[in-house]
Amino acid sequence: MKLKYLLLTLLFTVFISCKNDTEKKTTNTTESHSKQTAPKEHKGQAAVKLSEGEDANVLQVAMTYKDKEGNKPFSTLVAAVQAAGVEDALVNAGPLTVFAPVNSAFEKLPAGTVETLLKPENKTKLGFILKNHVAPANYPIKQLKKDVKKGRKLYMASGKYLTVENKDGKIFVGGTEVLMSVKVSNGWIHVVGDVLVPSDK
Secondary structure, eight states: OHHHHHHHHHHHHHHHHHHHHHHHHHHHHHHHHHHHHSOOOOOSGGGSOOOTTOOOOHHHHHHHOOOTTSOOTTHHHHHHHHHHTOGGGGTSSOOEEEEEEOHHHHHTSOTTHHHHHTSGGGHHHHHHHHHTTEESSOOOHHHHHHHHHHTOEEEOTTSOEEEEEEETTEEEETTEEEEEEEEETTEEEEEESSOOOOTTO
16 A cells, blocks of 8 residues: 555656646747747837937937827828838937928829838838938028028938029928928928939939
8 A cells, every 4th residue: 555655646746747847848938939929129229218308309209290180290201211220310319400201292102102112122222212301410491591502402311412492482402392390309300292202213
């Protein structure tokens, strides 16, 4: 009887031990799989949260700005910036001047253009187009008006140049009118009604 009792005790101990090992392996495997399949979050400068009392940068304004109707007029631009992976370029110390197209500007492009550009395989092309909206310098409206008088062109982050014109007191850059200007922590946002597609794209 003692031998039988010892054998039963031993078998029970082995069973419990195996069960615990199996549960641990299953848990570890599940955790490992979750880590592998979890979506990657953006961890660059663009992921830094705005502190209370701190002025918003270009990207933060584009993401949060709402018009009188409560719409976000830069939602397509923000989607394009995220698809191209150039968020950090819009939050660096600057100064930067960004000519930000509103949603209706993208709607003026040929049908299917935006959808095509947002595809992963067109990331480089999209990034190049977006850089054509960024001047790596400080250009408030007053400075743009001075540049018109001096006949200067704006050098853009794309490596291209945009012509600045003054038509009846209204400033045009790259052939599109500056509709509104917003001072941000790292430069200026000039709202435009057209997408500034480089001539060779």
